Amino acid sequence: MRDQYYEQLDAIVDDLVSLTGTVRRAVAESTKALLEADGAIAESVIAGDKDIDEATEMIEERALLLLATQQPVATDLRQLVATLRMLSDLQRMGDLSVHVAKVARRRMPDSAVPLNLHPTITRMAAVADSMIDSASRIVANRDVAAAAQLEDEDDEMDRLRRELLRSLLGDDWDHGVEPAVDLALLGRYYERIGDHAVSMARRVVYLVTGQGQLT
Amino acid sequence: MRDQYYEQLDAIVDDLVSLTGTVRRAVAESTKALLEADGAIAESVIAGDKDIDEATEMIEERALLLLATQQPVATDLRQLVATLRMLSDLQRMGDLSVHVAKVARRRMPDSAVPLNLHPTITRMAAVADSMIDSASRIVANRDVAAAAQLEDEDDEMDRLRRELLRSLLGDDWDHGVEPAVDLALLGRYYERIGDHAVSMARRVVYLVTGQGQLT
Numbered sequence: 001m002r003d004q005y006y007e008q009l010d011a012i013v014d015d016l017v018s019l020t021g022t023v024r025r026a027v028a029e030s031t032k033a034l035l036e037a038d039g040a041i042a043e044s045v046i047a048g049d050k051d052i053d054e055a056t057e058m059i060e061e062r063a064l065l066l067l068a069t070q071q072p073v074a075t076d077l078r079q080l081v082a083t084l085r086m087l088s089d090l091q092r093m094g095d096l097s098v099h100v101a102k103v104a105r106r107r108m109p110d111s112a113v114p115l116n117l118h119p120t121i122t123r124m125a126a127v128a129d130s131m132i133d134s135a136s137r138i139v140a141n142r143d144v145a146a147a148a149q150l151e152d153e154d155d156e157m158d159r160l161r162r163e164l165l166r167s168l169l170g171d172d173w174d175h176g177v178e179p180a181v182d183l184a185l186l187g188r189y190y191e192r193i194g195d196h197a198v199s200m201a202r203r204v205v206y207l208v209t210g211q212g213q214l215t
Numbered sequence: 216m217r218d219q220y221y222e223q224l225d226a227i228v229d230d231l232v233s234l235t236g237t238v239r240r241a242v243a244e245s246t247k248a249l250l251e252a253d254g255a256i257a258e259s260v261i262a263g264d265k266d267i268d269e270a271t272e273m274i275e276e277r278a279l280l281l282l283a284t285q286q287p288v289a290t291d292l293r294q295l296v297a298t299l300r301m302l303s304d305l306q307r308m309g310d311l312s313v314h315v316a317k318v319a320r321r322r323m324p325d326s327a328v329p330l331n332l333h334p335t336i337t338r339m340a341a342v343a344d345s346m347i348d349s350a351s352r353i354v355a356n357r358d359v360a361a362a363a364q365l366e367d368e369d370d371e372m373d374r375l376r377r378e379l380l381r382s383l384l385g386d387d388w389d390h391g392v393e394p395a396v397d398l399a400l401l402g403r404y405y406e407r408i409g410d411h412a413v414s415m416a417r418r419v420v421y422l423v424t425g426q427g428q429l430t
Contacts, residue, residue, distance in 0.1 A: 064296065071286040081279065084296065088303065169393050178384050180392045181399040188400060 005070045009079065012066065013139065015059050016086060020136040020200075022052060023093045024129060027193055030100035031125035034186070035118055037104065037111040045101035052094035056087050063087075075207065082203040086139065089196040093132070096189045096196075103182050112182045114175045117167060121183075124160045124190040127153055131197035138201045144208050147201040157194040161187045220285045224294065227281065228354065230274050231301060235351040235415075237267060238308045239344060242408055245315035246340035249401070250333055252319065252326040260316035267309035271302050278302075290422065297418040301354065304411040308347070311404045311411075318397050327397045329390045332382060336398075339375045339405040342368055346412035353416045359423050362416040372409040376402045 026045055033042035066072075067080050103112050113121050134150045137143055164187045167173065168180040205211065241260055248257035281287075282295050318327050328336050349365045352358055379402045382388065383395045421427045 064292065067296075068288045068292050071288075073283045073286075077279065077283050081282075081296075081299065084299075085303070088300070165396065168396055173392055177388055177392055177395045180396055181380065181383055184396040184399045185403060188403060 005066070005072065005076070008062075008066050008070075009076075012059060012063055012083060015055075015062075016083060016090070017136055017140045019052070019055050019059065019087075019090055020132060020139065022055065023090050023097070024132040024136070026052065026094055026097040027100075027128055027132065028125070030097040030104065031121070033101050034104040035111060035113060035121065037108055039105060039108050042101040042105040042108075046098050046105070049094050049098045053091060056091045056094075060084060060087055079207055082207055085203055086200045089199050093193050093196045096193050099189050100186060103186055107182065112179065112186070114179055117164070117183065120160060120164050120167070121186065121190075124157065124164070124187070127157050127160065128190050128193045128197070131157070131194050135197040135200040138204050142204055142208050144205050147205050150198060150201045154194055154198050157191055161191045220281070220287065220291070223277075223281050223285075224291075227274060227278055227298060230270075230277075231298060231305070232351055232355045234267070234270050234274065234302075234305055235347060235354065237270065238305050238312070239347040239351070241267065241309055241312040242315075242343055242347065243340070245312040245319065246336070248316050249319040249328060250326060250336065252323055254320060254323050257316040257320040257323075261313050261320070264309050264313045268306060271306045271309075275299060275302055294422055297422055300418055301415045304414050308408050308411045311408050314404050315401060318401055322397065327394065327401070329394055332379070332398065335375060335379050335382070336401065336405075339372065339379070339402070342372050342375065343405050343408045343412070346372070346409050350412040350415040353419050357419055357423050359420050362420050365413060365416045369409055369413050372406055376406050 026048060029041050030045045032038060033045060063080055063083050067077075072080060106112070111118075131150055131153050134146055134153065138146050138150070164183060168183055173180065241263060244256050245260045247253060248260060278295055278298050282292075287295060321327070326333075346365055346368050349361055349368065353361050353365070379398060383398055388395065417427055
């Protein structure tokens with residue numbers, strides 16, 4: 001009975017890790033759509049969110065079924081609840097990649113990002129990508145040590161967002177209000193993607209060590 | 216045993232409803248800080264978020280304990296899982312009210328909102344307030360009929376956010392980039408507060424009717 005439980009739990013965690021890969025690709029594609037002003041890629045990210053939602057719901061249903069049939073307690077129970085929460089994180093990251101793709105689509109055929117800010121957005125997207133990758137490995141391997149590095153990357157993300165806001169608000173900003181509004185929102189979207197990766201990692205740390213916050 | 220279970224569940228739902236009231240006040244206060252450029256109120260919202268986080272965690276711990284000790288199945292299990300998710304919604308709404316208060320604080324002694332947009336922000340805050348109130352009553356009374364009205368209010372919120380963005384991007388916008396960036400983010404924060412109220416209502420609808428989305 002218990003063996004069967006852990007087998008099913010492992011299968012759920014495997015699917016969660018695989019979904020993390022899907023979300024990571026959606027974020028990377030939405031950045032590509034944004035920087036290259038590529039409408040086809042933007043549409044594919046927007047359409048693909050349905051698959052992320054469906055995958056999330058399927059994994060959730062299996063987690064709830066396992067909860068109901070095996071009635072785990074203590075750490076096993078917390079792991080299943082943490083899994084449900086990580087699924088919510090992934091679904092929100094998928095939504096945020098759609099928001100990025102929609103900003104890209106709204107400004108077609110131009111890029112919503114002025115050329116001089118391509119490096120900053122490229123860097124934010126690279127940090128987000130690395131954070132999702134770290135979160136995935138932390139979940140897969142319960143690698144608590146890697147979680148500290150993720151917190152550093154989160155600091156880097158915050159720094160980049162402040163740098164971006166400073167650019168928009170500086171005296172030499174000459175792109176007008178519309179790109180400033182887009183970039184303020186884009187900065188927020190990437191920051192939130194990073195936040196959700198940090199959430200995922202913290203849930204694993206909490207499970208393994210009992211330290212830190214539950215939520 | 217079952218009676219005791221429902222008693223404890225009811226107590227948890229009561230505390231969830233009471234926390235919704237706290238979050239509603241935090242959102243209202245953050246709007247007051249924003250429109251009246253009141254630093255003391257902004258600080259009190261920012262400091263008060265700790266209490267919302269602590270209340271969230273205490274209710275969560277009790278929900279998890281009930282889950283572990285009573286091992287509910289079927290609808291009872293789903294209700295507890297839904298409760299955990301509504302707690303996450305409330306915690307995020309609290310965070311968003313802090314974001315509003317921080318925008319207010321950053322622009323002191325001025326208001327971050329130009330006078331001609333006070334009516335729009337006042338209206339967004341009023342819709343958010345009403346949405347949180349509706350969500351609270353839907354949770355307290357399992358009032359599925361009220362959920363339809365909440366969806367209408369969400370449409371109103373989306374309309375207001377579009378109107379706000381149009382103002383920022385219109386030819387007659389003469390407040391410059393900084394208030395535009397603030398308002399783009401504020402619009403997003405109020406919209407997200409509304410989204411979380413809708414989430415809470417949908418979770419109740421799903422529990423009661425089995426219709427709609429799990430997440």
